[in-house]
Amino acid sequence: MKIKIDQKTAVQNVMDLLAAEGPSFGEGPVAELVKQKLLAAGCRPEWIHENVGKKRLTKKFTVGNLVVKIPGTVDAPRLMFSAHLDTVPICRGAVPLKKGNRIVPKGKTGLGGDNRASVAAVVTMVQTVLQKNIPRPPLTLLFSVGEETGLHGAKAFEPADGGNPSMCFNLDGSGERGGVIGALGAIRWEASVQGKSVHAAVNPEGGISSAIIAANAIAALKKEGWSGRINKRNCNGTANVGTLHGGEVDNQVMDSLRVTGEWRSHSPVSLKKISNIWKKAFEKAARELKNDRGECGSVTFSAASDYHSFRLKKNEPVVKRFLKAAPLAGREARTEIINAGLDANVLNEKGIPTITFDAGNHHAHALNEYVDIPRYLEACRLATLLATLP
Numbered sequence: 088m089k090i091k092i093d094q095k096t097a098v099q100n101v102m103d104l105l106a107a108e109g110p111s112f113g114e115g116p117v118a119e120l121v122k123q124k125l126l127a128a129g130c131r132p133e134w135i136h137e138n139v140g141k142k143r144l145t146k147k148f149t150v151g152n153l154v155v156k157i158p159g160t161v162d163a164p165r166l167m168f169s170a171h172l173d174t175v176p177i178c179r180g181a182v183p184l185k186k187g188n189r190i191v192p193k194g195k196t197g198l199g200g201d202n203r204a205s206v207a208a209v210v211t212m213v214q215t216v217l218q219k220n221i222p223r224p225p226l227t228l229l230f231s232v233g234e235e236t237g238l239h240g241a242k243a244f245e246p247a248d249g250g251n252p253s254m255c256f257n258l259d260g261s262g263e264r265g266g267v268i269g270a271l272g273a274i275r276w277e278a279s280v281q282g283k284s285v286h287a288a289v290n291p292e293g294g295i296s297s298a299i300i301a302a303n304a305i306a307a308l309k310k311e312g313w314s315g316r317i318n319k320r321n322c323n324g325t326a327n328v329g330t331l332h333g334g335e336v337d338n339q340v341m342d343s344l345r346v347t348g349e350w351r352s353h354s355p356v357s358l359k360k361i362s363n364i365w366k367k368a369f370e371k372a373a374r375e376l377k378n379d380r381g382e383c384g385s386v387t388f389s390a391a392s393d394y395h396s397f398r399l400k401k402n403e404p405v406v407k408r409f410l411k412a413a414p415l416a417g418r419e420a421r422t423e424i425i426n427a428g429l430d431a432n433v434l435n436e437k438g439i440p441t442i443t444f445d446a447g448n449h450h451a452h453a454l455n456e457y458v459d460i461p462r463y464l465e466a467c468r469l470a471t472l473l474a475t476l477p
């Protein structure tokens with residue numbers, strides 16, 4: 088099957104979308120622009136659903152997800168395409184500039200190619216399919232909000248909102264990758280360390296320092312190889328202390344300290360093991376530090392799963408479809424597993440098998456971010472093939 092993309096329109100789409108405002112929590116302007124482009128491409132107003140999942144999002148969000156349901160012309164399972172709308176703060180005020188084969192930021196900002204190149208590729212796919220009247224199954228588009236701040240839009244999306252699609256192609260990421268068929272899971276944790284406060288000079292022996300408890304626990308974990316990159320025989324992942332907040336004044340033994348951090352792993356079993364080891368290390372440190380009356384401190388741990396790891400099998404229909412379409416669009420038929428979280432983690436967890444591929448963006452979240460135009464056009468073709476392959 089030959090797919091021809093109108094390259095001029097495709098490049099215009101990405102230039103327009105890069106210029107639109109839409110940081111996390113403030114995706115309104117970019118959502119509106121996407122809606123206008125889809126209407127101009129031939130989408131009917133009743134296919135477009137704004138603010139989907141808004142009630143399930145925190146009040147900080149000005150808009151919810153933009154969901155579009157395009158009726159099919161052939162009888163086949165519904166396919167979904169997703170791309171997050173939000174950009175990170177470094178992209179504020181970005182002005183895109185075409186420079187040879189690249190689009191770069193004009194000033195000292197990020198570009199926002201993460202993830203506007205992807206949004207533009209999905210928009211271009213819809214324009215191509217509708218204007219050329221290519222036979223298609225029913226299609227769902229999910230333009231999610233708040234990906235960068237914790238996959239919020241994807242978490243607020245329910246498969247029924249999108250007509251229960253059979254599979255999803257998520258466009259995101261930076262650098263030239265294969266189709267992402269696996270990513271790790273993450274847990275955010277908080278340890279509340281309780282000691283005993285006394286005057287630090289008059290009666291230091293009577294105190295129990297929460298700072299020392301935490302320090303002993305963290306040092307022991309590091310020494311045993313359970314902090315930073317964890318590479319044990321049956322356990323792999325990473326662990327990090329992110330913040331420490333405690334104490335009030337210098338002449339008082341610190342009685343309370345809040346420690347927060349994260350654990351990540353591709354394996355749920357490893358994640359469980361890492362969390363147990365960390366809890367035990369803090370409890371042991373609290374038990375072992377005693378004051379002159381034999382009293383010790385205590386630790387309360389709370390942990391919440393940020394997102395779960397996933398691993399798609401090579402024979403999953405979504406993977407097979409991707410591997411079939413990629414070479415037709417000029418890309419390698421390649422898959423890979425990454426060390427980051429994506430909307431795909433959440434969609435897979437919700438039962439929609441989801442593969443992720445890039446739309447030509449490079450150096451996301453940095454001042455030297457750029458979109459590679461040939462790679463972006465390839466993504467437009469690939470999305471169109473994925474939507475329409477019989």
Ligand SMILES: [Zn+2]
Pocket residue numbers: 171201202234259260
């Ligand atoms: Zn992204």
